[in-house]
Amino acid sequence: MASVKEHYDEVLSDVYSWMFGGFEAGIQRNIEFINKHKLAPRGSGIAVDLGAGCGFQSIPLAEAGYSVTSFDIDAKLLQELRDNSEKLDIRTIEGDLIDFDxxxxxxxxxxxxxxxxIVHLESKEKVTSLFAKVFKVLEPGGKFIITFRDLTHELKDxxxxxxxxxxxxxxxxxxxEYELEKVKVHDLVYKKSSGVWELFKSFYRKxxxxxxxxxxxxxxxGFEKIDSTVENGLITVIGNK
Structure with missing residues (x-):
């Protein structure tokens, strides 16, 4: 089994923006998310993007006026972020998001x-540890926003x-492939070059x-006023300090 970093290096990084409909489409979806939730700097103006990837969240947040620190383990995706945000207030950090503090x-x-x-973390214990760190780092009145796929309902056959x-x-x-607390995610990507198809494959656990x-x-x-919604299998949770 590949680690999350290895899986992205071997399969996902090169097709990440493409699989979300292209870079501009990914940015636009998060502009709409920011507008829907009325996100704008009202305090320190500091925003942290954990698992920033190519910047789908970081760039709209910076355009909304936040000073953004973006964490990701994938150097290729962070470079894509930098290439598209040269004039924005974004600092990129290559490393494990669990150590953001x-x-x-x-x-x-x-x-x-x-x-x-969030489901890329190794264990539920790592998730709860991250939540505690986030609460500690947030200023009073700060927000923590999580979105993730609902994998609790097992698909069959x-x-x-x-x-x-x-x-x-x-x-x-x-x-x-479903396990008790995780799902083995097998990604198979066929790419055609000069008329020849080549298979890139890997799996990891979520x-x-x-x-x-x-x-x-x-x-x-310690979070209060926790709001959560589910839409098309995507869970959005917003916690307030």
Missing amino acids: NVVKSNAELIVCMTDT LDRFLPVKSDDTIIFTCFL LRLSEDWVNAQLSQC
Whole structure:
């Protein structure tokens, strides 16, 4: 089994923006998210993006006026972020998001961990540890926003084969194997070059986190006014300090 970093290096980094409909589409979705939730600097103006990837959250947050620190383990995706945000107030950090508090120690107004990043952590214990660190770093009145896929409901038989996206030169299919607390995610990416198809494949594990469990853990860490919604299988949780 590949680590999360190895999986991205071997399969996902090169197709990440593409599988979300392209870079501009990913940015636009998060502009709409920011507008929907009326996110704008009202305190320190410091925002932290945990698992920033190519900047789908970081860039709209910076454009909204935040000073953003973006964490990710993937150098290629962070370079894509930098290439598209030269004039914005964004600092990129290549490293494990669980250690973000070594860089940002206090007074963050907003911390986000979106696009399924939270389920990439190794264990539920790591998740609760991250929640505690986030609460400590946030300023009073600060917000923590999480989005992740609901993997608690087990798909059966052929429903475990998911066509992610395809075009004339790339075919991306995903296959899921369910375990008690995790899901083995097998990504199969066929790429066509000079008329020849080549297969890139790898698998890694994602945590099966429920909406209720995440809300309970945030509450135990001290978060208040926890709002959560589910839309098309995507869970959005917003906790307030």
